[in-house]
Amino acid sequence: MDYLHIDSLTIDATHGHYEHEWSREQSFDVALKVGFESRKSGSTDTLADTIDYDDLKKIVLETLSGKRRFLVEKIAEEIAEKILLDARAKEVTITIRKLEAWDNGVPGVTITRTR
Numbered sequence: 869m870d871y872l873h874i875d876s877l878t879i880d881a882t883h884g885h886y887e888h889e890w891s892r893e894q895s896f897d898v899a900l901k902v903g904f905e906s907r908k909s910g911s912t913d914t915l916a917d918t919i920d921y922d923d924l925k926k927i928v929l930e931t932l933s934g935k936r937r938f939l940v941e942k943i944a945e946e947i948a949e950k951i952l953l954d955a956r957a958k959e960v961t962i963t964i965r966k967l968e969a970w971d972n973g974v975p976g977v978t979i980t981r982t983r
Contacts, residue, residue, distance in 0.1 A: 903959030
């Protein structure tokens with residue numbers, strides 16, 4: 869399988885379980901890895917024959933900018949569901965890290981979903 873990836877996409881939002889996480893935005897770092905077949909786009913050199921990075925970024929930004937969620941697991945699931953609506957996407961791995969949650973260490977989650 870071939871993969872598109874986006875690394876180090878940073879979005880400020882107010883998600884979290886604890887009330888203090890809702891009072892100010894915190895930075896979330898998102899990485900995506902999307903499994904797909906790239907032979908056609910590699911041959912045609914045409915954007916319509918592949919999954920557009922900009923579309924993937926838009927899904928992440930809209931999801932994180934939307935309603936507040938308590939868990940990063942929920943955010944990751946929603947992003948995965950939206951990406952897998954594109955029939956060309958066969959697998960998606962998403963990592964979301966909460967960059968400002970702790971003063972020492974960075975918690976987060978990684979999920980992989982397939983069609």
